[in-house]
Amino acid sequence: MGTLYCCNVILGFLLSVDFIIRSAGTEYLAPPTDFTFRMDGMFSLLWEWKPPMVNCTLTYIKNATLGNGLMKRDYGPRANLNLDIAEFDLNHGLSLQVEAVCDNGMKSKPVTYVEELMSGNENTSVRNFSCVWYYEEYVNCTWKAGQDTPPNVHFIFQYWVESESETVPTKFSDLLDTGEPCQKYFPSDGVNLGCQFKFQQSSLNIKNLLMVVSDRSKTIKPFIFHTDSRDIAKLRPPTIIDAHRTANRSIYVQWNVSQNHNKLDYEVLFNMSSSEKGEIFPLAEVFHTELRNVLPEVTYKVKVRVKLSLTYIQWLWSDWSEETILPGDxxxxxxxxxxxxxxxxxxxxxxxxxxxxxxxxxxxxxxxxxxxxxxxxxxxxxWLKSERPNSHHKPxxxxxxxxxxxxxxxxxxxxx
Structure with missing residues (x-):
């Protein structure tokens, strides 16, 4: 038993020594070099590098860490990696790790490359940025000053719309001061905290929008926002053209919309006057509905809202239509x-x-x-024996x- 134990110990020791010797003698390929990072069109970025000088067929393992914490992995022979700006947060740094692999099994050590689109203190950038595209006519964007934004800063808003004839600089930072200026600012206490610009397009057309909020003195880190125009589209509320009670104790409602689209979703809200919370009925591609078994003596309130019907996009609901009141008997x-x-x-x-x-x-x-x-x-x-006056006792x-x-x-x- 003791002899077997000693043999196992010696064998383990020899295997460990052999592994260390082999590891020390492992040969690696030369890593990729000359990394470059540039814009590839208005809404995409491109990483490129120079392959190592080797006599074999190379493939690359590419791991990109995006600004929002997500990872993009790619494996292939191309010495580049293309990123759509919709895939990540443009306000944080990006990093790329590349490893070259030869067809004979040899590989290079991973090389990491880090890129920052805009330099500066993130706490000086604006926050709570949001945009809504109203009625296929104009876009409203609002924001708040950052935690470390200097007082009395003069915010500047610029935007870019996807175009086939656009001229794009190589560096992302060179985009500043080349976009369309804000057409109408929303000031608050002398500070611009919002912007409105015209955007008259059909919401069915796919358009990429890029927006940047910076300042004239360039003391804050520019805030970058990208969106698909459909993601911020908000249609005009429907108009109720008919609402009445029927003889079979029902309420019939009919409406129309100003935008001419094929696929629309609706929500009809019926609310009794005695109830604070009503009942919502979802509908698709119809312009009328009927609420059955209503109480004749109860007053009902009706309103409608609409959105485009596409399952892969979270469209915004329109505002509610003007309320129609149906008095009860x-x-x-x-x-x-x-x-x-x-x-x-x-x-x-x-x-x-x-x-x-x-x-x-x-x-x-x-x-x-x-x-x-x-x-x-x-x-x-x-009493009978006693003498008593003639007058009787009156009860x-x-x-x-x-x-x-x-x-x-x-x-x-x-x-x-």
């Missing part, structure tokens, strides 16, 4: 209200009358019997029910 409600008021009053009056007559009713049902103790002394024998006055008097009174015919 209040005749039944009025009757119910009157009954609710009158019935308690009748019950109260009846209770008062009953309390007043209860005492008299008690006398009729249970007439009072005179108490002899109130007319005679406690010792009747002594205490008793309350006599008027009904009792009527029983013993003679009819008027007998009195006559």
């Amino acid at each position: 209040d005749s039944g409600t009025t009757t119910s209200t009157v009954l609710l008021i009158v019935i308690p009053i009748i019950v109260v009056v009846a209770a008062i009358i009953l309390l007043i007559c209860l005492k008299r009713l008690k006398i009729i049902i249970c007439p009072s019997i005179p108490d002899p103790g109130k007319m005679f002394p406690s010792d009747l024998q002594e 205490e006055k008793e309350e006599v029910c008027p009904v009792s008097l009527l029983e013993y009174s003679l009819p008027s015919s007998q009195i006559s």
